[in-house]
Amino acid sequence: MSLLELKNIYKIYGDLHALDDVNLKVEKGEWLSIMGPSGSGKSTMMNIIGCMDKPSKGEVLLDGVDIAKESAKNLTAIRRDKIGLIFQQFHLVGYLTAIENVMLAQYYHSVPDEKEALEALDRVGLADRAKHLPSQLSGGEQQRVCVARALINYPEIILADEPTGNLDDANEKIVVDLFHKLHSEGTTLIVVTHDPEVAEVAQRTVYLRNGKLHKETINENFTGEIKFDNEVEI
Amino acid sequence: MFFRMIFGTLFRQWKKMLMIAFTIALGASLATAMLSVMLDVGDKVNQELKTYGANITVVPKENSVLSSLYEVEGEGGTGAYLREDELGNIKTIFWAFNIIDYAPFINASVKLDDGTEVSAVGTWFNHHMELPTGEQLDAGVTSMRSWWEIVDGKWLDEQTGSADGAMVGKALAEKLGIKSGDTLHLNGTVSDISLNVVGIFDAGGDEDDKIFMPADTAQSLDGLDGKIDSIEVSALTTPENDLAIKAAKDPKSLTIAQYETWYCTAYASSICYQIQEVITDSVASPVRQVADSEGAILEKTQLLMSLITILSLIGAALGICNLVTASVMERSAEMGLMKAIGAQNSSVSGLVLTEITVTAVFGGTAGFFAGWGFAQIIGHSVFGSAITMRPVVIPLVAVLVLIVTLAGCIPAIRMLLRLSPCEVLHGR
Ligand SMILES: Nc1ncnc2c1ncn2[C@@H]1O[C@H](COP(=O)(O)OP(=O)(O)OP(=O)(O)O)[C@@H](O)[C@H]1O
Ligand SMILES: [Mg+2]
Numbered sequence: 097m098s099l100l101e102l103k104n105i106y107k108i109y110g111d112l113h114a115l116d117d118v119n120l121k122v123e124k125g126e127w128l129s130i131m132g133p134s135g136s137g138k139s140t141m142m143n144i145i146g147c148m149d150k151p152s153k154g155e156v157l158l159d160g161v162d163i164a165k166e167s168a169k170n171l172t173a174i175r176r177d178k179i180g181l182i183f184q185q186f187h188l189v190g191y192l193t194a195i196e197n198v199m200l201a202q203y204y205h206s207v208p209d210e211k212e213a214l215e216a217l218d219r220v221g222l223a224d225r226a227k228h229l230p231s232q233l234s235g236g237e238q239q240r241v242c243v244a245r246a247l248i249n250y251p252e253i254i255l256a257d258e259p260t261g262n263l264d265d266a267n268e269k270i271v272v273d274l275f276h277k278l279h280s281e282g283t284t285l286i287v288v289t290h291d292p293e294v295a296e297v298a299q300r301t302v303y304l305r306n307g308k309l310h311k312e313t314i315n316e317n318f319t320g321e322i323k324f325d326n327e328v329e330i
Numbered sequence: 331m332f333f334r335m336i337f338g339t340l341f342r343q344w345k346k347m348l349m350i351a352f353t354i355a356l357g358a359s360l361a362t363a364m365l366s367v368m369l370d371v372g373d374k375v376n377q378e379l380k381t382y383g384a385n386i387t388v389v390p391k392e393n394s395v396l397s398s399l400y401e402v403e404g405e406g407g408t409g410a411y412l413r414e415d416e417l418g419n420i421k422t423i424f425w426a427f428n429i430i431d432y433a434p435f436i437n438a439s440v441k442l443d444d445g446t447e448v449s450a451v452g453t454w455f456n457h458h459m460e461l462p463t464g465e466q467l468d469a470g471v472t473s474m475r476s477w478w479e480i481v482d483g484k485w486l487d488e489q490t491g492s493a494d495g496a497m498v499g500k501a502l503a504e505k506l507g508i509k510s511g512d513t514l515h516l517n518g519t520v521s522d523i524s525l526n527v528v529g530i531f532d533a534g535g536d537e538d539d540k541i542f543m544p545a546d547t548a549q550s551l552d553g554l555d556g557k558i559d560s561i562e563v564s565a566l567t568t569p570e571n572d573l574a575i576k577a578a579k580d581p582k583s584l585t586i587a588q589y590e591t592w593y594c595t596a597y598a599s600s601i602c603y604q605i606q607e608v609i610t611d612s613v614a615s616p617v618r619q620v621a622d623s624e625g626a627i628l629e630k631t632q633l634l635m636s637l638i639t640i641l642s643l644i645g646a647a648l649g650i651c652n653l654v655t656a657s658v659m660e661r662s663a664e665m666g667l668m669k670a671i672g673a674q675n676s677s678v679s680g681l682v683l684t685e686i687t688v689t690a691v692f693g694g695t696a697g698f699f700a701g702w703g704f705a706q707i708i709g710h711s712v713f714g715s716a717i718t719m720r721p722v723v724i725p726l727v728a729v730l731v732l733i734v735t736l737a738g739c740i741p742a743i744r745m746l747l748r749l750s751p752c753e754v755l756h757g758r
Contacts, residue, residue, distance in 0.1 A: 139752075143752040146670075148670060148750065148751045148752040148755075149750070149752050168675075169674060169675070172669065172672060172673070172675075173672075173674075175671075175672055176672025177672075181671065181755075185755075187663065187667045187670075189335075189338075189664055189667065190342070190664070191338035191339070192338060196331070196334060200335075200668070200671065201671045203331045204668070204671060204672035204674075204677065208331045245671065249672075
């Protein structure tokens with residue numbers, strides 16, 4: 097059984113089909129990229145997979161459970177237990193320090209554990225910035241705090257909606273390297289991106305257009321390492 | 331963690347929270363002031379009204395006819411008197427409970443040793459009565475003339491046996507050069523007596539020219555034992571209406587049902603009627619304007635205060651509603667984020683409610699004390715006395731503040747519940 101399976105998913109706003117009969121299977125441990133022009137329905141799809149929105153029609157099986165039929169309360173619980181979210185805008189709580197932002201996810205999940213939170217920050221290379229407020233961190237550092245927060249509760253899937261959209265190449269590389277590390281530990285990754293370089297790293301890329309899946313490519317020589325067309329200085 | 335978050339918002343949004351606390355304080359202070367005054371005002375208005383003196387006077391039937399015909403003060407000219415021993419009956423009428431106080435008056439004309447005529451009045455000061463009902467009562471001018479200002483000495487206290495005491499009006503005292511502690515020798519038509527001047531009073535009226543003494547003393551001077559000229563009664567009354575006016579003209583014109591209603595309502599006229607029933611050959615009549623305004627003042631003041639309280643609380647609720655909604659809207663991204671990383675609706679709402687409750691506790695406490703101050707100001711400026719804080723005001727205000735605060739949070743909480751994380755997180 098696949099970890100995630102979308103069956104004939106529609107999302108309809110008025111007469112706009114944001115998603116139009118989408119079928120997709122994602123296996124456990126897979127690294128999938130989603131690409132497509134603006135307005136093609138990528139975020140809509142991520143919201144549905146991330147239990148933040150429901151499809152107008154169709155089934156979404158996560159671990160064999162149809163999340164399209166669950167109550168809002170259960171969806172919150174599923175999201176909390178199984179899914180780690182990363183956004184294009186970094187979305188940290190402004191008056192909490194980096195480590196407290198990570199602990200917030202623990203707080204809603206179970207109990208805050210400062211030691212564990214510090215380890216997660218260490219994994220993204222920010223142990224020395226634990227006591228800084230988001231306003232005192234650079235964009236790339238903020239996004240790494242978000243990654244630490246997403247992975248703190250050992251989610252089965254990490255969903256990232258344009259995680260590198262606001263980052264420069266250097267930070268992009270750091271984040272992709274983190275994905276690589278998570279992937280090698282068995283975490284399933286679904287990454288929406290406009291950036292072909294980020295998309296190419298994944299094992300598989302699907303293309304959305306006007307709410308429909310129209311193309312799929314498999315990365316034959318998958319390494320998980322990001323390659324840049326033009327060299328950057330780090 | 332929870333507290334860290336609460337304090338995070340409280341400090342970060344301290345301006346907004348201060349506004350909310352201020353709004354709550356304003357509502358709470360008005361509620362406290364109005365409630366304390368309202369609960370205390372019954373007594374205050376009674377005191378105030380007693381200051382106006384009696385609102386019912388009782389005179390012998392014959393005198394009443396004469397004085398209304400010739401407009402003269404009945405001063406025993408016809409030889410008609412009321413009986414002092416019937417006075418206790420007033421406290422046995424249907425509306426006995428509304429009778430706050432009363433006192434008999436007997437006039438005596440006496441001469442000083444040098445032949446100067448002075449008017450003397452016998453009355454009760456703080457006359458102790460054991461009523462047939464078993465009740466005990468201290469009645470008399472000490473409370474009915476509470477506005478008398480004692481310029482020298484003190485009030486005459488009947489209960490400590492100063493039967494040979496007297497109180498002298500300021501004008502007379504000045505004329506005769508008397509001060510408290512002096513002895514005064516008075517000659518009546520039947521006997522003479524030496525009285526000890528206990529106090530000099532300033533009544534601000536023609537009573538300042540009189541000597542007041544216990545009723546017994548005055549009666550013995552003229553040999554009128556047990557007889558009195560008039561009674562002044564202070565009673566709480568319901569404002570008159572058509573029924574009361576009709577009844578006052580002639581109770582017999584009422585139907586039985588109307589009569590029952592009238593008799594069992596504390597109109598001045600029904601109380602008068604009931605007093606006439608228990609005092610032989612008497613006419614009781616309301617002192618018009620005071621009797622009318624009395625009940626009305628109490629009711630209107632309380633109505634006004636309830637209205638102010640309700641309006642101020644509604645105002646506070648609206649203010650809180652605005653501020654809390656704005657505060658939540660400003661933080662919708664943060665709230666959405668919390669939901670996205672697994673916060674249930676209950677914990678996000680809980681966070682906001684706790685914040686507001688903490689703010690409300692501070693605001694409410696501040697408002698309570700401010701309101702207490704207001705109440706004292708109102709008490710002093712309107713009723714001329716301090717307002718006693720009734721303990722029941724505290725829980726009452728606490729509950730009102732809580733209700734108002736929570737009511738003010740409803741729209742914000744509804745917005746929070748509807749808030750979908752994907753709407754805020756993807757910047758739509
Ligand atoms: N709540 C909504 N109400 C109406 N239309 C919506 C709503 N949410 C999304 N849409 C529409 O659905 C379509 C898909 O939106 P979506 O955000 O999924 O695009 P996207 O692929 O993520 O685009 P981008 O690359 O710009 O982020 C868009 O045309 C958008 O206007
Ligand atoms: Mg998008």
